[in-house]
Amino acid sequence: MYATTHLRTGLCVLLAAGLLVPAALGAAAQQKDYLSGLEADKIRDAELPAERIKLFISFAADRLKKIQYELSRTTPDRRRGQRVNDLLNAYTGCIDDAGELIDLGVEQQHNIRDGIKELETKGKEFLPYLEKLAAGGEANVSAFKDNLEDAIEATRQALRDAQKAAKEMAPPPVRRKP
Numbered sequence: 001m002y003a004t005t006h007l008r009t010g011l012c013v014l015l016a017a018g019l020l021v022p023a024a025l026g027a028a029a030q031q032k033d034y035l036s037g038l039e040a041d042k043i044r045d046a047e048l049p050a051e052r053i054k055l056f057i058s059f060a061a062d063r064l065k066k067i068q069y070e071l072s073r074t075t076p077d078r079r080r081g082q083r084v085n086d087l088l089n090a091y092t093g094c095i096d097d098a099g100e101l102i103d104l105g106v107e108q109q110h111n112i113r114d115g116i117k118e119l120e121t122k123g124k125e126f127l128p129y130l131e132k133l134a135a136g137g138e139a140n141v142s143a144f145k146d147n148l149e150d151a152i153e154a155t156r157q158a159l160r161d162a163q164k165a166a167k168e169m170a171p172p173p174v175r176r177k178p
Helices: 002-031 035-046 050-073 080-107 112-138 145-168
Strands: none
Touching: 035 050, 050 080, 050 112, 080 112, 080 145, 112 145
């Protein structure tokens, strides 16, 4: 009887642990963010929407540099595809956030002209690189093809949003000499 009770207790503990571990892993995955703590602090500390847009674009540029580094490494690594996928997801998140800030800035009539110019300039640099990767510039593109296509589409959409915002925004005030 004592052995049976311990066996049941042990099974209950193992079953509970088996159910809790996937739940804990799911919670950890939901908390995972594509910005580091320092980057998130910089975004929070930026006072103007144009500054936030520029920060997101600089973070996206950083992700692309890291992707270039990963793809230029000659040492074989089986986790490279996962790292590139993670970096592409982070890049896409940064570009999406910059585009959303542009939409919000236009809606709230903020002066985001500098952010729009930055996105247009950098986006025109980012897009050809991503398209070159998608065209087969990398032998193992299949490992991150879906995320690469998402990144390309996010960049195109952000560029369209920036062009639309530049047209919709009221011109800056003209200062007249007294």
